[in-house]
Amino acid sequence: MTEENQPAAFVENMLLLRREDFDELLERAAERGAERCLAHLGLENGHAAKDIHELRDLLEAWRDARRTAWQTTIKALTTGLLAALLVGAAIKLKLLGGAP
Numbered sequence: 584m585t586e587e588n589q590p591a592a593f594v595e596n597m598l599l600l601r602r603e604d605f606d607e608l609l610e611r612a613a614e615r616g617a618e619r620c621l622a623h624l625g626l627e628n629g630h631a632a633k634d635i636h637e638l639r640d641l642l643e644a645w646r647d648a649r650r651t652a653w654q655t656t657i658k659a660l661t662t663g664l665l666a667a668l669l670v671g672a673a674i675k676l677k678l679l680g681g682a683p
Contacts, residue, residue, distance in 0.1 A: 621627045626634055
């Protein structure tokens with residue numbers, strides 16, 4: 584077969600495939616691609632779903648911890664500012680043992 588006839592022969596062979604065969608071929612190719620991708624990520628041992636679920640839980644815990652840290656920082660700064668204002672007001676009103 585010459586190189587010119589190869590594409591035509593390929594097209595003819597593709598036309599001979601039934602729709603079900605073509606769908607099955609695509610499905611197998613997709614599964615192989617997914618398996619390669621999981622293997623590349625190190626998730627090919629059958630525990631990929633569990634591993635991904637644990638990673639998502641870990642990420643959610645990290646986000647919660649970061650949000651809590653920011654909230655705690657804001658609360659501490661606000662409390663410190665209010666305490667300083669109260670101490671300043673008490674000194675101004677001579678409620679704390681300031682000079683007579």
